Amino acid sequence: MIIFKSINKLNKKVNFKANIGFVPTMGSLHKGHISLVKNCQKSCDKTLVSIFVNPSQFNRKIDYKKYPRTLNKDIKILRKLKVDYVLLPNIKEIYTRNTPRKININKKYKVLCGKYRPGHFEGVLAVINKFLKSLKVKKIFLGEKDFQQYFLIKNFIKKRFKTKVILCKTIRMNSSLPYSSRNKLLNKKNIKIAQKFTKKVIGIFKNIKKNIKNIYLLQSIKNNNNIKIEYLELRNKNDLSTSFTKKNIKLFLCFYIKNVRLIDNF
16 A cells, blocks of 8 residues: 555556546545445555545534544555555645635535535535546545535536546444444444434335325424434435435435534435
């Protein structure tokens, strides 16, 4: 495994004519990230993983500072996985004078996290734009847990780059709560509460998928002493609109537990 702290140095050493897959991360790696890496390794000759906590996608400086950072542990995980290349760029290299910190998105997509985290996806697209302009990778691997992010990145890339976007399924704890770097901010008790809540939502959505008339069941999912719901919305997975059918329906969820914000979709 070769570690690069500079995009320029990586470009000098790596032959991008090869079938190279890219897994962009913000570190604090977990089983979800490991699944992305393994998917990449199955379909590509070489695998490149980046670790960069992107400041432009955080709404508040405090959230950026609090974001869990476990670089030494992350490197050990990537070595064990036999990843070919790891990129650890710094902020100055990513955001030069000519690099925008935000890229606008269409108003119709400012829903869900786009509504409650204004500027978040604009920051995500800015860093993806920088990476793909600099790294001529064949494929980029993204997790379904962040479906809205995947949707926006896919649409953005389609118009500008030849890179193929690969969606990888959500990896869950005991078929309930998805693995997330933010889970590390919760204790075992709150993890169990979040798991139980997620299982309830999954069960209700299964009933809705069987018969769309069961939408009324969503009304039984309410805030409680431990869980504060930010949004719980049914949308069309193909365009994020509220016009959906049984075939394209998707349930999007965001909730807080002990001030930790978690997202999911089913």
